[in-house]
Amino acid sequence: MGLPLVLLLLLPALLPARCCEPPEGSAGAVRALSARLLGLAGDPARDPDPAVYLALRLAREHDPRLERRYLERLQDAFRHPYGRSAAEPPHTGRLALYLLGLGATCPPPGPHRSLVTWLKYYLEEDWKGSRRHGHPLTSYYQYGLGVLTLCVHHKRVREEVIRRLLTAQHHGRLGHGGNAVDTEAVVALAFTCLEQRRLVGTELAAELRAAAHGASRSMAEAQGPDGVIGNIYSTPWALQVFLATGACQTEPAFGRAVAALLENMEAFGTAPTMAQVLPVLHGRSYLDIASMRCREEPDTLTPLDMEPLAEVPGNKTVQLVVECPLPWCYELRLYDRPVPVPAAASLLDVLQAAAALEPHDFKFHTQDTPQGPFLTQVLGLEARQEKRNYWQLLTAPNTPLQMGIADYRPQDGETLILRLSEW
Numbered sequence: 001m002g003l004p005l006v007l008l009l010l011l012p013a014l015l016p017a018r019c020c021e022p023p024e025g026s027a028g029a030v031r032a033l034s035a036r037l038l039g040l041a042g043d044p045a046r047d048p049d050p051a052v053y054l055a056l057r058l059a060r061e062h063d064p065r066l067e068r069r070y071l072e073r074l075q076d077a078f079r080h081p082y083g084r085s086a087a088e089p090p091h092t093g094r095l096a097l098y099l100l101g102l103g104a105t106c107p108p109p110g111p112h113r114s115l116v117t118w119l120k121y122y123l124e125e126d127w128k129g130s131r132r133h134g135h136p137l138t139s140y141y142q143y144g145l146g147v148l149t150l151c152v153h154h155k156r157v158r159e160e161v162i163r164r165l166l167t168a169q170h171h172g173r174l175g176h177g178g179n180a181v182d183t184e185a186v187v188a189l190a191f192t193c194l195e196q197r198r199l200v201g202t203e204l205a206a207e208l209r210a211a212a213h214g215a216s217r218s219m220a221e222a223q224g225p226d227g228v229i230g231n232i233y234s235t236p237w238a239l240q241v242f243l244a245t246g247a248c249q250t251e252p253a254f255g256r257a258v259a260a261l262l263e264n265m266e267a268f269g270t271a272p273t274m275a276q277v278l279p280v281l282h283g284r285s286y287l288d289i290a291s292m293r294c295r296e297e298p299d300t301l302t303p304l305d306m307e308p309l310a311e312v313p314g315n316k317t318v319q320l321v322v323e324c325p326l327p328w329c330y331e332l333r334l335y336d337r338p339v340p341v342p343a344a345a346s347l348l349d350v351l352q353a354a355a356a357l358e359p360h361d362f363k364f365h366t367q368d369t370p371q372g373p374f375l376t377q378v379l380g381l382e383a384r385q386e387k388r389n390y391w392q393l394l395t396a397p398n399t400p401l402q403m404g405i406a407d408y409r410p411q412d413g414e415t416l417i418l419r420l421s422e423w
């Protein structure tokens with residue numbers, strides 16, 4: 001005899017909360033972070049970012065009106081006809097994120113067949129690039145995001161395109177600048193999606209399952225004693241993999257990593273970082289977009305304004321160093337000077353102060369990205385995407401910063417290095 005009907009109906013209420021969700025006690029902090037992201041999303045001065053929209057959609061509570069308005073702004077921003085000139089790399093990652101966002105919209109927007117076709121085209125371009133140069137034209141992160149998105153939209157991807165990722169993972173080629181966790185995680189999410197949604201034959205499915213589980217295991221092994229996997233900003237990505245593969249139910253690293261995020265919530269103070277951490281704090285991964293059902297959503301979230309930064313009186317001095325260790329540079333150390341700035345200054349403020357110093361021998365350029373200003377040029381030397389070099393930010397003697405120029409606030413007496421590096 002089975003369980004009586006009334007007991008069956010009561011069962012979900014009697015069972016403990018799913019073990020893959022963050023602890024009950026963290027609900028208030030997670031809700032406050034969601035509300036703060038909502039506050040930033042309501043600011044018309046900020047460009048809309050599909051990753052922010054995704055985080056709002058994957059949350060447990062909503063503000064449907066504000067989400068709708070954000071979607072409209074996003075649709076406006078992505079309306080321009082697609083295409084690409086030979087000079088720029090394909091828009092694989094941006095379009096993939098936007099399509100993931102559309103996939104998470106309730107009710108679903110009209111068909112976006114032409115955008116899916118564009119994404120397939122970009123992915124093919126990236127694939128051709130990876131055959132020619134040994135890496136995609138964009139990055140393995142964007143290439144992985146492209147495969148994941150097509151899978152979430154239930155679109156098949158050519159086996160060769162998938163095999164490129166398997167080979168790269170197998171040969172440990174997914175890393176950049178020493179931190180590979182974010183990229184490995186995105187790729188493992190793509191593998192898990194393809195396998196779970198049965199978009200590939202049984203043989204490849206088994207390979208993808210093994211690869212995703214291997215990635216999940218190596219992320220658990222890479223966990224530090226503080227619970228962090230890679231760094232604090234890549235930890236949410238590792239958690240998405242534990243959630244998507246179901247490893248969250250058995251893997252002790254899962255609970256430790258969630259605890260690390262909850263202990264370090266102040267690290268997630270900008271819209272893009274909040275957007276990366278919130279889905280996992282709601283117990284969700286990007287794979288959940290594939291199974292989202294449009295039900296009544298609780299209209300219970302209200303935007304919260306960010307507290308202004310505390311005023312810090314006084315001044316500090318930062319030593320600014322510019323290095324060019326690449327073979328074609330005429331000299332290693334191109335600049336080395338103390339720069340006096342107000343105590344609350346960011347690295348961007350330091351660069352601006354250096355540019356204003358006599359005899360005006362320091363120059364730099366930035367490019368706006370959804371993550372903030374990206375340093376592209378220093379002392380007239382431009383980091384070139386196609387040459388895969390970039391201006392790396394370090395604190396002396398040799399520690400790469402985990403934040404961009406606008407977010408990092410150096411200490412008094414700190415030495416900061418801008419180093420032209422390869423990735």
Ligand code: B12
Pocket residue numbers: 092093094095097138139141142176177179182183231232233234237272273276369370371372373374375376385389390391392393394400401402403404405407423
């Ligand atoms: C690939 C990548 C890079 C590549 C980008 C080149 C390229 N053409 O792809 C390189 C190696 C150059 C790079 C550099 C840096 N990166 Co990076 N990068 C990534 C990664 C893995 C994927 C980004 C991506 O393609 N997103 C998808 C596309 C569609 O979105 P997008 O917003 O258009 O992406 C562009 C910008 O994000 C920009 N970008 C990449 N990294 C960074 C970092 C900052 C601070 C800014 C403002 C922009 C920026 O390049 C992307 C491609 O054009 C992310 C991982 C992640 N979880 O997001 C880290 C990530 C964004 N990077 C990070 C960091 C810290 C840096 C550096 C500051 C490291 C350093 N110490 O020098 C530098 C930036 C220095 C500078 N010059 O301003 C952190 C940011 C954390 C934070 N607090 O916000 C992340 C989250 C990695 C991590 N887990 O720590 N990065």
